Amino acid sequence: xxxxxxxxxxxxxxxxxxxxxxxxxxxxxxxxxxxxxxxxxxxxxxxxxxxxxxxxxxxxxxxxxxxxxxxxxxxxxxxxxxxxxxxxxxxxxxxxxxxxxxxxxxxxxxxxxxxxxxxxxxxxxxxxxxxxxxxxxxxxxxxxxxxxxxxxxx
Amino acid sequence: xxxxxxxxxxxxxxxxxxxxxxxxxxxxxxxxxxxxxxxxxxxxxxxxxxxxxxxxxxxxxxxxxxxxxxxxxxxxxxxxxxxxxxxxxxxxxxxxxxxxxxxxxxxxxxxxxxxxxxxxxxxxxxxxxxxxxxxxxxxxxxxxxxxxxxxxxxxxxxxxxxxxxxxxxxxxxxxxxxxxxxxxxxxxxxxxxxxxxxxxxxxxxxxxxxxxxxxxxxxxxxxxxxxxxxxxxxxxxxxxxxxxxxxxxxxxxxxxxxxxxxxxxxxxxxxxxxxxxxxxxxxxxxxxxxxxxxxxxxxxxxxxxxxxxxxxxxxxxxxxxxxxxxxxxxxxxxxxxxxxxxxxxxxxxxxxxxxxxxxxxxxxxxxxxxxxxxxxxxxxxxxxxxxxxxxxxxxxxxxxxxxxxxxxxxxxxxxxxxxxxxxxxxxxxxxxxxxxxxxxxxxxxxxxxxxxxxxxxxxxxxxxxxxxxxxxxxxxxxxxxxxxxxxxxxxxxxxxxxxxxx
Numbered sequence: 281x282x283x284x285x286x287x288x289x290x291x292x293x294x295x296x297x298x299x300x301x302x303x304x305x306x307x308x309x310x311x312x313x314x315x316x317x318x319x320x321x322x323x324x325x326x327x328x329x330x331x332x333x334x335x336x337x338x339x340x341x342x343x344x345x346x347x348x349x350x351x352x353x354x355x356x357x358x359x360x361x362x363x364x365x366x367x368x369x370x371x372x373x374x375x376x377x378x379x380x381x382x383x384x385x386x387x388x389x390x391x392x393x394x395x396x397x398x399x400x401x402x403x404x405x406x407x408x409x410x411x412x413x414x415x416x417x418x419x420x421x422x423x424x425x426x427x428x429x430x431x432x433x434x
Numbered sequence: 435x436x437x438x439x440x441x442x443x444x445x446x447x448x449x450x451x452x453x454x455x456x457x458x459x460x461x462x463x464x465x466x467x468x469x470x471x472x473x474x475x476x477x478x479x480x481x482x483x484x485x486x487x488x489x490x491x492x493x494x495x496x497x498x499x500x501x502x503x504x505x506x507x508x509x510x511x512x513x514x515x516x517x518x519x520x521x522x523x524x525x526x527x528x529x530x531x532x533x534x535x536x537x538x539x540x541x542x543x544x545x546x547x548x549x550x551x552x553x554x555x556x557x558x559x560x561x562x563x564x565x566x567x568x569x570x571x572x573x574x575x576x577x578x579x580x581x582x583x584x585x586x587x588x589x590x591x592x593x594x595x596x597x598x599x600x601x602x603x604x605x606x607x608x609x610x611x612x613x614x615x616x617x618x619x620x621x622x623x624x625x626x627x628x629x630x631x632x633x634x635x636x637x638x639x640x641x642x643x644x645x646x647x648x649x650x651x652x653x654x655x656x657x658x659x660x661x662x663x664x665x666x667x668x669x670x671x672x673x674x675x676x677x678x679x680x681x682x683x684x685x686x687x688x689x690x691x692x693x694x695x696x697x698x699x700x701x702x703x704x705x706x707x708x709x710x711x712x713x714x715x716x717x718x719x720x721x722x723x724x725x726x727x728x729x730x731x732x733x734x735x736x737x738x739x740x741x742x743x744x745x746x747x748x749x750x751x752x753x754x755x756x757x758x759x760x761x762x763x764x765x766x767x768x769x770x771x772x773x774x775x776x777x778x779x780x781x782x783x784x785x786x787x788x789x790x791x792x793x794x795x796x797x798x799x800x801x802x803x804x805x806x807x808x809x810x811x812x813x814x815x816x817x818x819x820x821x822x823x824x825x826x827x828x829x830x831x832x833x834x835x836x837x838x839x840x841x842x843x844x845x846x847x848x849x850x851x852x853x854x855x856x857x858x859x860x861x862x863x864x865x866x867x868x869x870x871x872x873x874x875x876x877x878x879x880x881x882x883x884x885x886x887x888x889x890x891x892x893x894x895x896x897x898x899x900x901x902x903x904x905x906x907x908x909x910x911x912x913x914x915x916x917x918x919x920x921x922x923x924x925x926x927x928x929x930x931x932x933x934x935x936x
Contacts, residue, residue, distance in 0.1 A: 322893030
């Protein structure tokens with residue numbers, strides 16, 4: 281992460297991260313809304329409020345960043361990549377599989393890969409979770425609640 | 435007796451077998467997640483929201499509401515027995531409750547907490563029944579200018595009363611507003627902020643944001659730190675409190691109820707703020723403040739009554755004005771919208787059975803909690819031994835299938851991954867995601883009313899000052915803002931929330 285740079289005794293890292301998020305979102309909003317018509321106060325176009333608010337977020341981002349630089353040092357807290365990446369990959373895989381491969385594969389992937397995020401997970405437990413939760417999911421979601429998703433790839 | 439008629443209508447609606455069943459399910463689920471640390475009511479509501487599509491509207495709302503107030507009960511059980519508050523709102527209960535348990539008075543603490551909560555729930559339900567029609571009648575005269583000012587006031591209040599930095603909270607509201615505007619602009623029909631993605635033309639689904647920010651990111655954060663589990667302090671021997679306990683506890687319950695009911699109504703208030711304020715109040719009025727932290731029963735009774743009263747009365751602004759006061763209420767607003775109900779003053783007139791049925795169900799739910807919880811305490815405590823590594827894959831499955839089922843498309847799940855990551859960044863950046871959700875649900879309302887008001891006034895902003903209610907709300911907003919800049923008040927606010935983190 282960019283704000284990990286050494287800033288000596290100053291620099292509130294959560295604030296700097298927050299400022300960065302706000303700046304990015306604000307800039308993204310301004311860019312996405314660049315072609316929208318502003319209109320007038322009496323006849324507001326689609327871009328009127330989005331552009332104003334995006335600008336505001338950008339300003340807040342700058343203010344938070346400056347405050348973050350001036351305030352006393354505070355680290356970001358624990359960041360562990362393992363649970364973060366594994367959970368995101370597990371859910372992302374579910375999204376991909378749900379569209380084409382069907383519920384059984386999607387659920388097995390989600391539970392199997394997702395379980396790896398906790399280092400204490402044991403193989404036997406993961407296998408049991410996959411079987412139990414997939415069957416539970418088929419019965420409750422697909423059969424019971426009628427969620428529109430294929431079971432298998434075909 | 436119009437009031438009695440309404441109550442009868444409410445109870446007869448809430449007492450149908452279906453509604454009673456979902457009230458029970460909600461209360462039990464709420465207790466369950468209240469007991470389990472690491473799963474909060476906000477995340478649970480987000481995850482279960484899609485499932486309520488399949489229920490009738492009233493049953494869905496009854497269940498979701500039950501989860502919310504059930505969690506307040508469950509959270510206090512573990513706070514007292516194992517010094518592990520299941521919810522933020524029961525953090526203060528652990529201070530004296532766990533000490534009481536250590537002294538062998540766990541039964542008394544649990545009973546006082548449950549009875550106090552029930553009393554508070556009853557009072558604030560009556561408060562809701564009385565204040566509801568009055569406020570709603572008042573709100574019926576609101577035009578676009580009033581609604582705009584009210585929304586601004588609500589959003590600003592939410593930032594002031596929320597914990598953490600105010601400027602960050604305002605930024606989060608801004609992001610929420612932007613997200614709420616993604617999609618097709620209702621006035622001009624042109625698409626905006628979609629980056630050309632066809633899937634976004636109808637806007638972002640509420641469930642996607644809620645599950646991503648509150649469900650997925652919460653799982654990731656929980657997995658980062660090892661589990662902490664307390665030990666059960668003692669066997670519960672004697673459940674019923676002594677006469678002396680009652681004598682000390684009841685004034686605290688009454689004070690807590692009054693404080694909680696009041697703070698719950700304020701935007702941004704709710705259960706957690708009420709509990710903390712009640713604890714501070716009890717400590718101030720007590721003749722033996724040194725007893726607090728060493729097993730003072732007032733320290734359990736006051737906050738427990740207050741958090742339940744606050745949880746209940748935070749329904750008032752949502753049901754009467756259509757303005758949610760915190761993230762949980764934003765979830766309920768989302769649920770109402772999913773079922774085609776527009777929350778606001780008209781609900782009471784157009785769907786009185788829904789309004790009164792929900793209120794009556796809350797009282798029934800509180801009664802159920804009292805009856806089912808005290809005998810079942812042993813079972814709940816056993817649940818604490820279920821390790822998180824077995825729980826979270828099931829939660830993940832609910833998250834994913836829930837998001838998918840909203841419009842049966844995988845795109846939403848992929849989008850939820852993005853929001854999960856964003857939610858994780860927000861947590862690391864110490865930005866509360868609650869205000870974002872409020873901004874998201876209020877964004878379209880804010881824009882529509884601003885447009886209408888400005889159209890009527892032909893672009894002159896004086897319309898907001900000329901209408902008295904609107905002016906009063908704007909003055910209140912401005913006053914709040916100025917108050918925040920006063921150093922003394924800012925300091926007190928910071929101290930109040932520092933205590934919260936202990």
